[in-house]
Amino acid sequence: MNSKLDFTKCIMAGLYAAVISVALNAMLFFILHMTEVITNDVLIKGEKLTVVPVIIASAVTSITASLVFFLFEKFTDKGFRYFSILAFVIFVASLFSPFISIPDVPMKYALGLNAMHLIVYAAITIFIMQAGEIENE
Secondary structure, eight states: OOSOOOHHHHHHHHHHHHHHHHHHHHHHHHHHHHTTSSOTTSEETTEEOOHHHHHHHHHHHHHHHHHHHHHHHHHOSOHHHHHHHHHHHHHHHHTTHHHHHSTTOOHHHHHHHHHHHHHHHHHHHHHHHHHHHHHHO
């Protein structure tokens, strides 16, 4: 990615990533729920996990990430590099969150949530890279 992406291209990458991550994570949620990887026995902040917070978290994270990327693009010479490093660090940190925030979480439940984190991370990274490649053609 040599040239900088403008706000519209950054937000569009975030919207595409949001659509894909919402769709994939919603499907994954239902698969994990049907296979009893995610169960109603595990409570997160006193409530069972439903698909609604999965959808909201996937969309909000993707769009927020694209805005952060835009700020890196606007104010640095190596926006994608810095964003990639930050995104990876946040992704790795997110892998610990189920274990920290959910008391007595079963391993398979936590790993299912981590798969959802991976989907969002991959979607935003891929769509931002793709937007940069299209820009450079």
